[in-house]
Amino acid sequence: MVRSHEGPVRVMVVWCPDWPVVAAEAGPATPAAVVTRSAVVACNARARDHGVRRGMRRRDAQSRCPELVLVADNPDRDVRAFEPVLAAVEALRPGVAPLRPGLLALRAPGRFYGGEEHAAAVIAEHLVSIGITDVRVGVADDLFTAEQAARGAEVQGWLVIETGGSAAFLGDLPVEVLDDGDLVGLLQRLGLRHLRDLAALPARDVLTRFGAYGAKVHRLARGVDPVEPAARTPPPDLVCEIAFEPPLSSTEAVCFSVRRKAEEFVAGLGERGLVATAVLIEAEGDDARRTLLSSRSWVHSRWFTAGDVVDRVHWQLQATPAGVLVGAPVGLVRFVPETVEPAAAHADGLWGGGTDDRVDRGVARVQAMLGYDAVVVPVRQGGRSPADRQALVPWGERPTGLRPPDLPWPGQVPSPAPTRVFLEPWATAVVGPAGQPVTVTARGAVSCVPTRFHSGSSTGWQPIDAWAGPWPVDEQWWEGGRGPAARFQIVGVDGRAWLMRCEGGQWWTEASYD
């Protein structure tokens, strides 16, 4: 540990209040709160004005402030959103230690910025310029005091506790700042209202009465806790970009020029034992504002090689409307690895694995012709209608958000499944013996026996040979449909079977047992 000859290391803490709400990008103008299933995790100042508090039950919060915008809690999002803040501070002063999302510590920069106040002002200003409007800075001898100083600072302001002034500053604070409910309750019952009262106790008595934890709190309260924040190692910069001078206006020229950079990009990942399975490719224009011409995420069924990256650039630029590309030459192409995984997790098994290489190449050619999502992999999923029971996942993407197929799914038509499932059901007419339209009542009964049907595609009316149903459709009745709905299996006299849906008197042919 390097200590300067001027004295002990000073600590600066940068605090962004209500970080979960800021990370959720809820604007400061509307009251917003981040909630778990039952309780409020964080809320912004507007919500606090209405009486919403941390730890409050969700329902109570809504009753105090009906227009409260609720955002689901997502710790990953908080961490992800805090990353640019860390990087921004790191750009000014290396050795940043993230304490938790919304709170970071660093050794207070002093002389370089001409004093701690100036340094705090520079950092606050820099963070405001990247869009973090509520930021507070505290500087003190130790971490705990610096954090309390930051909490005491104004919006976009700072509070500097002079060397040796920690104890005096902390002494005025109530014991609630210790943020440990049990301990705070105990101290209050003992009549210790302020940190001053706690600090005044002899250290040895605190140790015998409260143990090691109490002794640590006692040191905090006296402002003599020597813990230094552990600085993080900045993550390696895996993003690669290549600028074209002069800018290129043809796709072929761009692809030719990015090849070497793509190889560097993949090799750079490889040096760290990583492979990219998702890559964001961005192309920027050459004008002063660096207009983003196209930006797209690509996912690979295995991982990206340099050739794959170049292919994706080609498809992406070709897919951009031709007029845009002609009008705006490409000045810069950037590769951002979105998902990287250890290469070991993708090693080939002893007998091969994953998808067939040859198939991958053939599919890539079709994707190049027709577009990325033209080639799909069929997947079964759960659902009630035949169309719901299947899903098409673009080649290379992992299926997400599928419904489990093995649940009962009441109301589904039993197997065998129809061999043709129409994307757009077509309107059909089904009538009874006297020519009256067949409908389904609210209780799921059929108004009369269906005897003939006329579907849009076939020729004329066809008598019905056999039919079964109704299988009532119970889905989304709360949406207010066009009345009771049910599905029927209908076999015409020609021996062909159809799956039809009757909804509020209108019939639709959904699928065919071809």
Next chain:
Amino acid sequence: MSSIPIKSPRERGVPDGAVVLRLQERIAGMQDGVPRIPVATHPALSGLLQLRTGGAYEVDSASLAMMLLAVPSQEGAWSAVIGADDFGIEAAAELGVDLTRTVLVPDPGEQWLEATAALVDVVTLVVLRPPVGVTERTASRISARLRKRSSALIVWGTWPGSEARLSLRSSVWSGLDAGHGRLRSRRVTVAVRRGSAPAREAELWLPAEEGPVRRTAMDLPTRTTLDGALA
């Protein structure tokens, strides 16, 4: 060659059609100098049809196409379905198609021919629903590619110069009555027609109520004679 009964098939009690079929297959297998490898064909069609690489086969319904895909797909072959946006995925899985080795190009639009050519290069079986009015010339371009790349084409529709045409002659659903029951199984007559020869027929459960597609019990005698003829 001596085993082929050319001179007097009737005396040996062998149906003409079976011999002709076998001869045609042997001739077809020797053309072009490229060996035409048999592709696993559904056992329910034994004696009616043997898929071979390089061939185009017409079918007139989705269930027949799925049935032809099922066995090769279970044995590890990749398959592609082009131009069929209403391909029932659940039915395909029920009929035995391995979905993990199936790719779909639901809407190739104008470029269906290029997409087919690209996929013929890499997968064993391609199901294609072409637009109407495919010319002989287009078809022959694809056929040349099929032979070279050792894959077979199943055309859901019409295709000039196809090797065989499978169609459903009759279909009777069971398990359904006026207002009760449900579709359970279907008894179909599958006709396989090669060129101008008379169609060969077999009666199948497609789908069967339980288990895979199979010949109906009534059809069994026919099958034994056919098998005997081909043995």
